[in-house]
Amino acid sequence: MAPNDSAETNGGTRGTAVGRRKAARYIVPVAVAGVAAATIGLVPALANTGDPDLPKISAQELIEKIAASETQQLSGTVKISTDLGIPSLGGLAGSFAPGGESGKGGSSADPQERMTELASGTHTLRVAADGPDKQRLSILDNAAEYSLIRNGDQVWAYDSKSDEAYHATEDRAGRDAGRDAGRDAGRDAGKKSGHPVPEGVPATPKALAEQVLKAAGPTTSVTVDGTAQVAGRDAYKLVVKPKQSGSTIGSVTVAVDAENGVPLKFTLLPSSGGKAVVDAGFTEVDFSKPDASSFTFTPPKGTEVTEADDAKAQHKADKGLGGLVPGAEGLGAGGQGAKDTKVIGKGWSAIAEITTPGGTGLPSKASGEVPAEAQQFLDSLGDKVSGKFGSGTVFKTRLVNALLTDDGKVYVGAVTKDALVEAANNAS
Known part of the structure; x- marks a missing residue:
């Protein structure tokens, strides 16, 4: 079976002028994850015999394996597909880039704009991480590439298509106080400037899984449903299902690396049936230390660089459901x-x-x-x-x-x- 075949896991799995850029933020799929998927029940179940043949494990043990994973070094390729049943968001966000119809300027490399692209369509990403202070995420688009790089307190984003870059310096003390070992690449970028990289669009299976497996309670069934091969790695399939009626979420399946507990694939199926709403998984993965050059960046000669403080002057960073309705800022973010x-x-x-x-x-x-x-x-x-x-x-x-x-x-x-x-x- 293909390493990133969705069929592997389909046995189970949430008044000011309003421009098109804000419309693009209306439907980020995890905007209310903290409300809609607040609790996960730990229902023990043993893994069925499958291919590959792995030792039996309970759901409780598998969740503990994820939580205890100390893997902080990896590199690989991720394919992510999102189908919310809405028009593509890329054009909506892009119209507010330089030369867009909005005429508001701004940088096409600004992560606040570019990361919304992951809320629609299919994308191929390259990811790399070496501990909590060095991450890189690149969105590949035909001959172009958009990269988001964090190295210590320095964060860079670069759009090769427009030859524009975005730069921010983190408030390290503030970042360290709230650090989460599973945080996505660049998530805290620009806190010093008040214009952070958006947190609403997790881009790796681990980040997506943590949105679901961050609490425990009686409203959810969690079981282990066999095994799978993902990116050449043996994995268990953890299946999460709501016990309650009325949810749009049918089930979530997380393929967990049998050796190191890293989530390798995430599939969310809607209760209405049909194809997955979110399907994200590694097609290639390597758990060795990435080359240090992966986390260094120098803008090419002639690149237009936007500093985070300048970007802040263009627009305020929205959080949670901030772009959905007037006054909704801060939902799930303590705003x-x-x-x-x-x-x-x-x-x-x-x-x-x-x-x-x-x-x-x-x-x-x-x-x-x-x-x-x-x-x-x-x-x-x-x-x-x-x-x-x-x-x-x-x-x-x-x-x-x-x-x-x-x-x-x-x-x-x-x-x-x-x-x-x-x-x-x-x-x-």
Whole structure:
């Protein structure tokens, strides 16, 4: 079976002017992962006999193996496919690059823009890591390449197509205080400037798995469902399924390296059926120490370099659901918007209720706050609904759905449209 064949794991697996760049952030698939997949239950199960033939292991033991993994050096190639059932985001984000229709300038190398590309379509990445201070992630695009590099407190991003670079210097003390050994490459870049690399789009199987396996509780079934070969490595298949109804998540399968506990492949299937929403896995992987040159970067002569402080002046860094609705900034990130947020329910069917400032609904084209193309994009995602709460619009993807009522309430989670309407009615 091919190393990155999805069939291996399909047995199981979440008012200011609004431009197209902000529309691109509306549907990052893990924006509400902390709400929609808050708890994971540890249900022991023994691995079935499979190919390869590996010693039996329980789900509890396999999760502990992931947590105990001390592997910090690797390099390889990752293929990631995301299908949220929405139009491609690349063009939306790209229109705000230099020369784009927005006319707002900015750098095409800015990670805040480029990493949103991973929320749609299929991409090939090259990754390398040598401990918590040296990481590199490159997105390959035909003859072009976009690279994000962290070496100590220096972070560089380079877009070979436009010959533009982005540079940030980290606040090392702040970074060290909140360091997570499984953090994705460049995740904390630019904290000193207040313009960090986006955290909402994990790009490796390990980072995706940690979004799911970060808590324990009674709302989830976790089992081991046989074995697999991924990138030439023997692996166990850990299957995570919601016990609750109403979730858009059907199951998550994580292929875990049998030797070192590193997640090699991540597949999320929707409860509605069909192809995977997210399918990310190594096609090649090497756990030896990468060459030091992987983490060094000097801008080629003539490259236009944007410093993080200059980028900050262009736009504020959005976090969580910051680009979804006015006032939603900080959901899941402890920001100011979190004080106006409460959670209805728990586990996979949890729904965040957000009160927007001023009690206003979504800006509209008629108000002059939304460009026509952005309005068309939003309309393509939305369904008009009504109930005891009044009326509103449900913006839908195959994973995360959000109901924005006309009186300025937002209900959002990895749940169905009916679950959102029910929550709004019960809250009325």
